[in-house]
Amino acid sequence: MKRVYNFGAGPAMLPTSVMEQARDEMLDWNGMGISVVEISHRSKEFEALLTETDELIREVSGLPDNFEILYMHGSAQMQFAAVPFNLLGLNPAHKAAYVETGNFAQLARKEASRFGNITIAASSEASNFDHIPELDVSALDPDTSYVHLTSNNTIFGTRWNQFPDTGKIPLVADMTSELLSRKLNFDQFGLIFAGLQKNLGPSGMAVVLVRKDLIGHALPQTPSLLNYATFEKNHSMPNTINTFAIYIMNLMLKWLKAQGGLPAIEQLNAEKAKLLYDVIDSHDFYIGSAQKAHRSHMNVTFNLKDSALDKKFLDEALARDLYALKGHRLVGGIRASIYNAMPLEGCQTLADFMKEFAQQNG
Structure with missing residues (x-):
């Protein structure tokens, strides 16, 4: 299993x-x-x-x-x-x-x-x-x-x-x-x-x-x-x-x-989201969907600069056990939903993959 x-x-x-x-x-x-x-x-x-x-x-x-x-x-x-x-x-x-x-x-x-x-x-x-x-x-x-x-x-x-x-x-x-x-x-x-x-x-x-x-x-x-x-x-x-x-x-x-209740989980959720937004903001390979002042801590949405690479991104992510990253059918792109149960390690693994994918395909 x-x-x-x-x-x-x-x-x-x-x-x-x-x-x-x-x-x-x-x-x-x-x-x-x-x-x-x-x-x-x-x-x-x-x-x-x-x-x-x-x-x-x-x-x-x-x-x-x-x-x-x-x-x-x-x-x-x-x-x-x-x-x-x-x-x-x-x-x-x-x-x-x-x-x-x-x-x-x-x-x-x-x-x-x-x-x-x-x-x-x-x-x-x-x-x-x-x-x-x-x-x-x-x-x-x-x-x-x-x-x-x-x-x-x-x-x-x-x-x-x-x-x-x-x-x-x-x-x-x-x-x-x-x-x-x-x-x-x-x-x-x-x-x-x-x-x-x-x-x-x-x-x-x-x-x-x-x-x-x-x-x-x-x-x-x-x-x-x-x-x-x-x-x-x-x-x-x-x-x-x-x-x-x-x-x-x-x-x-x-x-x-x-886990420490709402104060602890709120802080952890902010840390998880920051890991992903930092990658998006530091690579022109990725384009964030939401304006920075209004970004969600639960659903990180973004697009690849070249949408032709979407399928490759999703396939390679899945091979790394990063599951269900496809964006909603109304908007496409990529969506990482990082609710309370998502551990920090999951977001770190995704952030590392995003950096590597950008380096190899940018």
């Missing part, structure tokens, strides 16, 4: 120790002689696991008590509908403002437009989403129910380094590709959601961190399983929850805590 350095954007790599523990406990979890994927979600043992996961999220992230933790089906894209269903009712005008910084921000805006009056508050589409646009908060309609942004853009390799102050208008952030990769001030947000498949576990579920006063305003047509109040009332189990996803997330949170 071998393990490659997996730079895939998601489902992403998990720490080897987490995978090994899941393997070892697959047939006998918690000494019960049964797998966690077989156990009833209504059992006292699973209830204890779910409650412990709540506590770990609060401890690791610093989430305050005025936020509710919800575990919901459908990963992040289901929240593109759930957010407008639950928050447009905060104001009779049913208005929301979206900041477009990439493909997923656009998808979220298009989905929300089916349910209310949705405007584009700012966009960087004109420059192919190579930066985070300025948001003029003073221009927001005071009747706006919420402002939506995508905090990190996996396809285009940008991120918000500073979040806007939207005042009394709740700020909603899709943090799928970076939740628990850096410290946050939760006072800035009304709602944060993230699919699990980057830093938190397997695909198919989302965690929603929502201020409690924002629950209970759903539009009348909101489906029960998209209503935040339904999940709050039932501890996220109005129906059968994904028990395996909760189990893996629990292990991931314990792993993150053991």
Whole structure:
């Protein structure tokens, strides 16, 4: 058996120790002689696991008590509908403002437009989403129910380094590709959601961190399983929850805590990204996709000066056990996704390969 350095954007790599523990406990979890994927979600043992996961999220992230933790089906894209269903009712005008910084921000805006009056508050589409646009908060309609942004853009390799102050208008952030990769001030947000498949576990579920006063305003047509109040009332189990996803997330949170928590992982992520950006900036062989002031620490995107060499680069990288470096189909080029579980050694190995490849082919 071998393990490659997996730079895939998601489902992403998990720490080897987490995978090994899941393997070892697959047939006998918690000494019960049964797998966690077989156990009833209504059992006292699973209830204890779910409650412990709540506590770990609060401890690791610093989430305050005025936020509710919800575990919901459908990963992040289901929240593109759930957010407008639950928050447009905060104001009779049913208005929301979206900041477009990439493909997923656009998808979220298009989905929300089916349910209310949705405007584009700012966009960087004109420059192919190579930066985070300025948001003029003073221009927001005071009747706006919420402002939506995508905090990190996996396809285009940008991120918000500073979040806007939207005042009394709740700020909603899709943090799928970076939740628990850096410290946050939760006072800035009304709602944060993230699919699990980057830093938190397997695909198919989302965690929603929502201020409690924002629950209970759903539009009348909101489906029960998209209503935040339904999940709050039932501890996220109005129906059968994904028990395996909760189990893996629990292990991931314990792993993150053991690494030193958010302060340590944020510093490590910055070091990993710097290794790759330093190579890009020191070789005209590589062209970074994102403007320097807006670069992501989770998704390093770049192009080769000669795109005809892309396949050779990817083939030779794979031969070095550097896996899944092909850029998204919308933009091409190269993308290295370096989420929490990617070790520093993986980024160093990729950086060394990039230098060597540039020397041999430049």
